[in-house]
Amino acid sequence: MKKKLLHLQLLSLLSGVQRFSLHLLDGLPESEYEIYVAAQPQGEFVSEIQKRGWNFIPMPSFRRLICWRDLVSFLHLLWIFGKYRFDIVHANGSKLGLLGRLAARIMGVPRIIFTSHGTAYQPYQPLLVYRFYQLLDKYANHLGDYTVYVNHCDRKAAIAMGLVSENKAITIYNAIKDADKLNIERKLSGDIVTIGSTLRFTNQKNVIKLIIALCKACRKTEKLRFIILGDGEHLNLCRSIVASYRLSERILLPGWDSDVAAWLKIFDVFILYSRWEAMPYSIIEAMYAGLPVIGSDISSIAEFVTEDVGWKVALDDEAGLIRCLVDIAEDPKSIITKGEKARAGVAQISDYPTMIKSYRDLYEAER
DSSP: OOEEEEEEOSOOSOSHHHHHHHHHHHTSOTTTEEEEEEEOSSSHHHHHHHHTTOEEEEOTTOOSSOOTHHHHHHHHHHHHHHHHOOSEEEEESHHHHHHHHHHHHHTTOSEEEEEESSOSOOTTSOHHHHHHHHHHHHHHHHHSSEEEESSHHHHHHHHHTTSSOTTTEEEOOOOOTTGGGGOOOOOOOTTOEEEEEEOOOSTTTTHHHHHHHHHHHHHHOSSEEEEEEOOSTTHHHHHHHHHHTTOTTTEEEEEOOSOHHHHHTTOSEEEEOOSOOSOOHHHHHHHHTTOOEEEESOHHHHTTOOTTTEEEEOTTOHHHHHHHHHHHHHOTTHHHHHHHHHHHHHHHHOOHHHHHHHHHHHHHOOO
């Protein structure tokens, strides 16, 4: 008999968290799992679920920020778990990590898994807020069977802070299906270096400071061009910043395009200057495409981006980021070499069959 598996996702975007579910569920044998996904109704994510023929459960009360609707969501989850009697509930995202695990435990779901795609507590927060989110995280980890971290640094930090027991904490790196389709021969074209990214225009991705640094780098050299794909609450502001520098022809912000592979072929270098991350699919895709990576010097990105495969720049070091960009444009010889090492390196860390097997082991593990 098939096991009923529910993946809980908050939003119906096609950002990294939702794509994680698609990649993972795509790899599970249809003969063994009856797949359900619950998320906000409508959106590209829902279209992908329906395209695959999986069962979709709309959750109209889901919201990104904490609000009174969370109580409605919690009651809705209790009802859903009682109606469908899932064998496995797999929650994603901090809010559903708490609501989903609590509801699943109350309703006696046999196996409860949570994947941490980044923590709700961050160093920039006021101390009381930081501690409050830590306490919620600790309580939620107690409710589930396993907490999966997509890097080693978050797992080790959570254990050290006493937020999760070591026997419940697992690291499973994100991976992508059909990564070989990104494997193309790369060469620099002309004198212009094209640096690109795929991201959401949010505070997490540090986009405002990134865009200002890109503008100032363009003022220092004519050999740079930038293409930053994505949407989000800061997109229009970033477009205004670029326009104020009169650089709209050299810094392109076209919005979101789901055909990421086509854009990766155009890029020479990939950049992600985030304030915090867990393990972004954008970097994994870029490295599989043979692109060296400019990344912010934070622990999670540092697990992938070493000096051999790219460049790391400290957060809030605008001068250092500008200098890095200009140096790459003026002396691009290392781009191809670093890109080749990036492709080889990511294949050793981010392996799709390993990711699928690791999650199946958790789904099937005895209590």
